[in-house]
Amino acid sequence: MSELKQKVRYAIGRATLDLLGWEIEGAAPTVPKYVIIAAPHTTNWDLPVTLGVAWVLGIDATWAGKHSLFEGPFAWFFRALGGIPIDRRAKLDQVQQLVEQFRTREKMVLVIAPEGTRGETRYWKSGFYWIARNAQVPIALGYLDYARKRGGVGDAFIPGDDLDADVERIRRFYSTVQGKYPERFTNIRFRPEGERGVRERDSEYAAREVERGPLVRALQGLRLAWGRK
Secondary structure, three states, X not given: OOHHHHHHHHHHHHHHHHHHXXXXXXXXXXOOEEEEEEEXXXXXXXXXXXXXXXXHOOOOEEEEEEHHHHOOOOHHHHXXXXXXXXXXXXXXXXXXXXXXXXXXXXXXXXXXOOOOEOOOOOOEOOHHHHXXXXXXXXXXXXXXXXXXXXXXXXXXXXXXXXXXXXXXHHHHHHOOOOOOOHHHOOOOXXXXXXXXXXXXXXXXXXXXXXXXXXXXXXXXXXXXXXXXX
């Protein structure tokens, strides 16, 4: 990231946090590659605050979105925000594609909201964990504590061989963090192996895309990349 770009982002991030009354704690990890959890995720306000925290800390964050976001007149917008296209038609699945991105880049900070939605859900999406584990990069625990209006990056660790121990470590950290709507913050656990995920709306969104104008599709796509309603 160029020095000018970093200064512009810092100014925008600082202004956003000051306007919303937020403060930052801690510092960004110093390693060049890691996955950062964005949690809790209970409101659309999480997005501007998260960007503000990341930009003030100097984090050049990337995020994953479906490939169609990066086609057409608004592709530059999503790439400028750090978007990485994921092609669901490809042979490699989303986890494998992002592991490959980590392998080929000298620096990469991937931000993921593992709740995947602003509402209450039974499980966290475990993709962030397997991306970090397969890419052999740390998981950093980013947080927004609405009770104190403080945000930052807490613990960071390399996923080990004990999945349950790692999940418990994450659970303990977020037990003291409060989202804007605490009742929506999901129990931190992964879907049991073999239990089918809920993906019914994927085909519905795909069908509707052909009926929307490009601007509506672009804005809807950014919301989907951050987390479905």
